[in-house]
Amino acid sequence: MTRLEVLDLYFMDARSKLIDLAAFLDRVDRGYGEADFRLDAFRAALDELHKNAPERAKQVLLAFSDPTAEPIPTAPGKGAVGAWPGRR
Amino acid sequence: MRYIEPHGHMVSRTTDDYRDMVTAGCRAVCEPAFWAGFDRSSPNGFYDYFCQLTEHEPKRAAKFGLPHFTWLCINPKESEDVGLAKDVVALIPRFLDRPNVLGIGEIGLNKNSRNELKVLEMHVELAARHNQMILVHTPHLEDKLKGTRLISDVLKSDSRIKPERCIIDHVEEHTIKLVLDAGLWAGMTLYPESKCTPARAIDMLDVYGTDRIWMNSACDWGVSIPLNVPYTALEMKRRGWSAEQIDKVIYQNPKTFMTQCPKFKLSER
Numbered sequence: 001m002t003r004l005e006v007l008d009l010y011f012m013d014a015r016s017k018l019i020d021l022a023a024f025l026d027r028v029d030r031g032y033g034e035a036d037f038r039l040d041a042f043r044a045a046l047d048e049l050h051k052n053a054p055e056r057a058k059q060v061l062l063a064f065s066d067p068t069a070e071p072i073p074t075a076p077g078k079g080a081v082g083a084w085p086g087r088r
Numbered sequence: 089m090r091y092i093e094p095h096g097h098m099v100s101r102t103t104d105d106y107r108d109m110v111t112a113g114c115r116a117v118c119e120p121a122f123w124a125g126f127d128r129s130s131p132n133g134f135y136d137y138f139c140q141l142t143e144h145e146p147k148r149a150a151k152f153g154l155p156h157f158t159w160l161c162i163n164p165k166e167s168e169d170v171g172l173a174k175d176v177v178a179l180i181p182r183f184l185d186r187p188n189v190l191g192i193g194e195i196g197l198n199k200n201s202r203n204e205l206k207v208l209e210m211h212v213e214l215a216a217r218h219n220q221m222i223l224v225h226t227p228h229l230e231d232k233l234k235g236t237r238l239i240s241d242v243l244k245s246d247s248r249i250k251p252e253r254c255i256i257d258h259v260e261e262h263t264i265k266l267v268l269d270a271g272l273w274a275g276m277t278l279y280p281e282s283k284c285t286p287a288r289a290i291d292m293l294d295v296y297g298t299d300r301i302w303m304n305s306a307c308d309w310g311v312s313i314p315l316n317v318p319y320t321a322l323e324m325k326r327r328g329w330s331a332e333q334i335d336k337v338i339y340q341n342p343k344t345f346m347t348q349c350p351k352f353k354l355s356e357r
Contacts, residue, residue, distance in 0.1 A: 001327060009326060010287065057288065061262040065233040066200075075168045075199035078123075080229035 041083035089113040091317050091338035095304035097122045105314045106152040112318040118157040120194035120223050123165035131175040142186040159193030159223045167207035177210050190349045193223025197235040216248035221349050226258045236263040240270050253348055258283055273345055277306045278316035286320035302342045
């Protein structure tokens with residue numbers, strides 16, 4: 001696809017998602033109390049978007065990922081929260 | 089359009105979904121064993137579930153003319169209890185000869201714990217001993233990268249396991265290359281809120297090619313879209329993919345993988 005074709009197909013969708021991200025950060029700012037490691041991971045992932053480098057999606061995913069190699073002693077539960085607490 | 093839904097938890101879906109899938113061109117559905125959303129209290133609960141997957145659900149699908157296949161295991165979300173898992177794994181061999189059972193799955197890891205790893209190794213041993221194919225679930229979100237690496241290491245460490253007979257499901261941009269480089273198949277799960285959107289799945293096909301890759305909706309009792317494979321095919325068409333290229337990804341590839349089990353047979357309508 002040409003760049004113009006990509007823009008024709010996906011620009012409005014990406015624009016909408018970008019505004020949603022901005023509104024999410026505004027919403028967090030308007031909230032009260034402390035945030036947690038998820039917001040730090042989110043901001044680290046956002047930094048990847050500014051880099052004019054390929055594989056941005058991969059880098060964003062890596063910013064949220066547990067980079068360790070050893071299995072953990074026991075599962076703390078079943079769910080995942082979307083960001084690794086150890087990165088903070 | 090014709091397609092195979094290679095990963096759908098149909099016991100959680102309505103007959104309306106069966107009707108819609110067949111109307112959209114679905115030619116077969118494959119259902120890995122799954123977590124019910126709550127922990128089963130005993131091996132008997134799994135016995136009943138395996139009966140549902142091998143007796144009842146194929147009949148329900150057949151009412152819509154849809155062949156139904158399945159994979160059996162105790163899901164990683166219930167693998168922290170190793171004692172329960174041993175009892176459930178011991179049940180599985182009596183189901184392996186049933187006509188719609190393709191192999192062991194969806195095994196894998198959830199939180200990457202030591203007990204989950206032990207249960208994964210039990211399942212791999214079972215598959216190797218009975219010459220079964222393997223379908224692997226990879227962890228969610230922040231746990232996926234580490235879990236995919238651990239799973240790949242377990243599979244590679246057993247010389248009886250042939251990588252071309254294993255599929256690692258739920259790959260994303262940070263795990264797909266390590267899966268394909270290991271000679272394994274990769275599954276992309278098309279979810280509305282996590283895992284992979286249709287646009288990102290097609291991006292990965294653009295970057296990594298179409299060999300040893302399938303797409304699935306993994307529709308279940310959670311937020312999921314049973315028609316996401318044909319919806320993605322529509323998006324591929326909008327992006328200039330030919331009918332033949334789309335057919336390879338959504339029909340030929342899953343067929344190629346699953347016909348490694350002689351029980352997977354489709355009528356070429």
